[in-house]
Amino acid sequence: MGSDPGWNSQTSRITSDINNGSDLTSTIEDRGYPEYCESIQEEGGAFYQIGAELFVMNGWEPHGKTSKSSWYHLQRSTIGRELVTVCRCPLARPNEQCVHEQFLTEYGDELFPLNIEFSSEQRDAILFSRQELEEAVYINHFSVPSPNSRSLNGRVIVEYTGDDTGSGQWLCSKDSNNPGCAHINKCQDMLQKLVQIDPSATDEGVGDGSSIDYSVPRSRRSAAEENKSVSHLPIAPPPWAALDSDPLLYHRSPALEDTIPDILNLTQTSTCCCSEPRPSFDPAQVITQQTCTVYGLFRSWEMTIEIQTCTNSMCHHRSIGPDCRELGIFNYNNRKLFTHDLLDEYTSAYTSSETPFSAWVSVLSRRYEIHSGGETQFATAQMFRAVWFAYVKLQYLEGDMMCPRCGPSPESTIWDGVTLAFNRKHLLPTLEPPTVSQSGSIDRSSTKYVTGQQLLAERRVRGLVRQEDSSEGEDEEDDDADDDHRPASGRNRTRAERAEARARAEILQRLDAIPLAVQALKTLDLALGDLFDAQFGEGTVTRGDPAPDVYRRFFIQAFSAEESVLQMLTAPAMDALEAFVVDPTRINASSLVEIPTIHKMLSYEKRLGPFTNTTVAVCRWILNRGRTVLNSLMKGPAPPKISEARGSIEKPWIETGCCYGLPKIRERPRYPKLKHDIKNEVGGKRGAKCSKFYSQYGERRLTGGIMCVWCTHSICYGFHCIPRGEGRNDVFSALITRWETVPKRVIYDFACALGPYCMTREPEFFSNTQFLTDDFHSVGHTKCSPAAFLKSHCNVDPRLSHINSSAGECGNSGIACIRKSVSYMSQAQAILYSKVFLSIWNRLRIRSLH
Structure with a gap:
């Protein structure tokens, strides 16, 4: 949407415009038509389509050549062979077109082609503009038909300022003195329908201000979203971010300040941006010259540029102009041109520190004043923003989402959600994260939850085994903390006496539980009961001989864990365990580094002599149990790949918000038997067995941020935008749709639940993968088994010490500098802004690796 200035009385503005008679009889150029076109391109003015033939736009001030806060309707019709445009603004006259009519006549077919989704008649109120003024307070603009008239004259503008309860200030452009007119009543009901996402809602309902579902398609479209530039050839990345793998697009020119050309000539690459394919330069046609402004790092220049009338009959004010790429100049519209150095300067600034467009333009304006003595001025922030986005669309920032050392399939990947979100009011239906199933997705009807x-x-047996660990975790400070609340006789006892009494009680409790635990384990396997009895039996308790820590951790982490056994045993780990069971040698025991708790127990035992038959039998039982659980999940091969014909038509990432260095090779399957398959998980607990909560992704009015994947060298392999909130589905879907074979290790702050989530759905695909929680977040997982902690594996396998599990957090700290800027952007701008940032981030790290 374009910017929405504050409300002023429509009637008073119309009167003011009519009184200015010179404006009504002046030519279209005198009214600032070229400036009006630039205003639309810069998003300084709004021009929305709200129906098949109906439009709404800001008023225009011809003297100041700026958009006004008033709103007007415009209708486009075809009568016979004639295209008729009628505008209700005061500048429109019966025999001459206003700037709105002229703009729609010239650019309507290009920017607003006929769309069958629009209704031929708009009978309901339409919310076409909504801007937030402060926390939970919005200014909303509606277009409303009159109850007894469907003509253009019958439509009015209604404005509402306030929260989403509807109790704020309502103003109608027709009945300004009647707060309860029929137009306002219709808009009050429409507001509640949108807030509550309920077609039957009325004004009696009350919303919370952030629940409007902006992903529902509505009849609105802004001309500024179709911004194009005369320059169209690919542009090289900044020299300080160039890679050896980048193609040589052209030879860079020296700084423009050193070699200023006399004239910008037309060449064979010159085109006009009015349509696709672009009309090209024809040497046989007439060439004209005009003055243009070229903006550099320290000043601007007035130069001469060659142009040629465009051959497209629908193009009247755009002309064929030079691309100027080889000169280091970006030609925006043949009137305003910018040097590559200047545009790359902003890229350098915002990727290094928090630098909004407005702040950077202020710095450049002051720099211009210093170096030119006030003779030249820099462009407006709106103009520069539009130019920069058009520039980076052409910049070659490809081939940088892959680490030169890790290759296309890194063994270890770090996944993390980032609170880089834009406002939900800009959310478009084109956003398509990997979590969305497509028409080609297969149905896994046989997949169901396995308990x-x-x-x-x-559970009873796990509880009995857990009893032997009841002495751990005691905090001696609790004794002193509770002294004031104890009876007098209790306070008179010494700390040693209290500790002794507690130890006796614990021993009695454990002595009662030990026989039950031993009997329950022997029911499963005699070796299990014998090993438990030998280390934690009644004899060891009465003698006061504590079991070695390796056995304590072995039973607590493996046998009393609430997680799936597949968290501890991957398919390769089972193969290594089977090799040990068949041939229990020290070499085979040392290969069990993927099962840290068993590896530590066997490392302890090998110092005492040969492995006991009991230990080997316990390992055999664990192996059989792991195979049984894995086989119960296996339902078939991995999902089929997309055919090459379908894969070649993947949608552009700037529309879908899904940008990975790996192409899409599969569709996400559907699992109809899993009722919570794609349920939003944001805001609640991540699992009943995990004490870690989801991060809060900003205010509810924002989207869910982005999901990024990093290698151990902090290089981003891709990202996708999250419409609502981060969940396990984001990691699962990205892996299943993009990875040929899943990485050996997937490190994620919610790995304790991501593993079961993935194994339930695609066990064949994920059976070789370790799901590990990074060191930074593992502290918060107090109820999770350490078998899913990366640091547990690093303790037995020093080869994993090179893994930078905080690579995602490092990326987050860098991305934080663009979080505020992105929150105010439209969807396409937010995606492009984030992509450029991550590409520059990767390129600088790739250069440092070399």
């Missing part, structure tokens, strides 16, 4: 995946399936 009892723990190593010990019975």
